[in-house]
Amino acid sequence: MIDFSVEPEFQAKLDWMDKFVREECETMDLLFPEQGAQFDPDYAAAKRHLKPLQEEVKKQGLWACHLGPHLGGPGYGQVKLALMNEIIGRSSWAPVVFGTAAPDTGNAEILALFGTPEQKQRYLGPLMAGEIVSCFSMTEPQGGADPDVFTCSATLEGDEWVLEGEKWFSSNAKFASFLLVLAVTDADKPLTERMSMFIVPTETPGIEIIRNVAIAGDFDPENGHHAHIRYNKVRIPYDHMLGERGDGFKVAQARLGGGRIHHAMRTVGMCNRAMDMMLERAVSRTTKGKMLGEHQMVQEKIADSIIELEQFRLLVLKTAWMIDEVEAGRLKHGAPRKHIGMCKVAMASVYANVVGKALEIHGSLGISLDMPLAKWYGGHMSLAFADGPTDAHKSQLARAYLKRAKPAEGMFPSEHIPTRTAAALARYPDARES
């Protein structure tokens, strides 16, 4: 039976988190609002404020809960993580304060799943401790959604791999201590065996950040945090492959599922905050002699947002529950994949709708940068693209269901009423006789 309830002790932790995120993490958002500031290891003022907050989170046993004990982490499972992330999602600093920020979470997951003991000690340990930041370098300038067109390659020379090619939108590369790079090692093999994953320390010679591409919401168009990188014959030690040769695609896939569902969990939190703002405004401002909330179209916006958000939240929680069921051995590996895709697809549109309606109810104030709504609204397409574009997921989902569907046997659909009625009458010829 699906059950999203938690024991009172954990509810007490959630209550503590709710207060802490509102009071401390949202304060960090105001003090250090620059995009990417959370990840900058050289931002001394921000670090000074951040460290004691992270210590407090660790003391509460709520640090880095994205990895459960089976992967060497302290986590409590995905349903509880979803409830935590709903709270964390309110603030852009909170994921870093709680040690659950992307892309480090996904990178930690694949290091835990595929890393050798030495790799875990050198890279996973400091990453989980929040001492360093990492980057996932997969997308290429000529294509992101289609790995078939990836050309960045690694060739074995003696006991080193030599990495050559370009990557695009490698988030946080400029702050990272190491990059996880997906590169073609066996060009003649089928797609799923063609690439391997490498751990590349950022101090390795030959890593050239061509530009740090900025996105909507960034302050400086020339100083974003999504790197266009050229790898110029970067020499990687032989033991820095993550997983087996040819397993890169599988390794990458293993991190993307977690990334998508964690984004969805945090999206619930951000939408909850937009919902609070929408409701507050609706009972604070009057127009044409009545409260905004007394106008029916405003009521419609509020009702639609409540329903859409509740539907999305339940989808996210069900997906989290399914992942926990896989861990418990009650569902087959891969069973939640379609649901993760559904969360990914719904996420950007729910976010756009709820934040957009909150913005609209605030009028000119909503679109101004005096409120956070306009910046959030601008970010909704990032949710649609990051971890794979929404359209590709829609297409995959539809194809998965189409595969199960059977064609109708006759000219008409199996639910054709005259055909079914004729069949029913054939079974019970006397049924209509009085």
Ligand SMILES: Cc1cc2nc3c(=O)[nH]c(=O)nc-3n(C[C@H](O)[C@H](O)[C@H](O)COP(=O)(O)OP(=O)(O)OC[C@H]3O[C@@H](n4cnc5c(N)ncnc54)[C@H](O)[C@@H]3O)c2cc1C
């Ligand atoms: C904020 C942000 C952070 C990111 N961080 C990282 C990162 O850290 N590391 C990394 O490697 N990448 C990262 N990315 C890149 C991201 O993974 C790609 O943007 C994504 O995979 C899409 O690739 P693309 O941008 O090249 O779009 P394209 O592949 O060019 O797709 C463009 C459009 O074509 C259509 N389309 C494409 N494929 C299909 C399909 N199969 N079916 C139907 N329609 C389709 C869709 O409309 C899609 O939106 C990030 C992106 C964003 C926005």
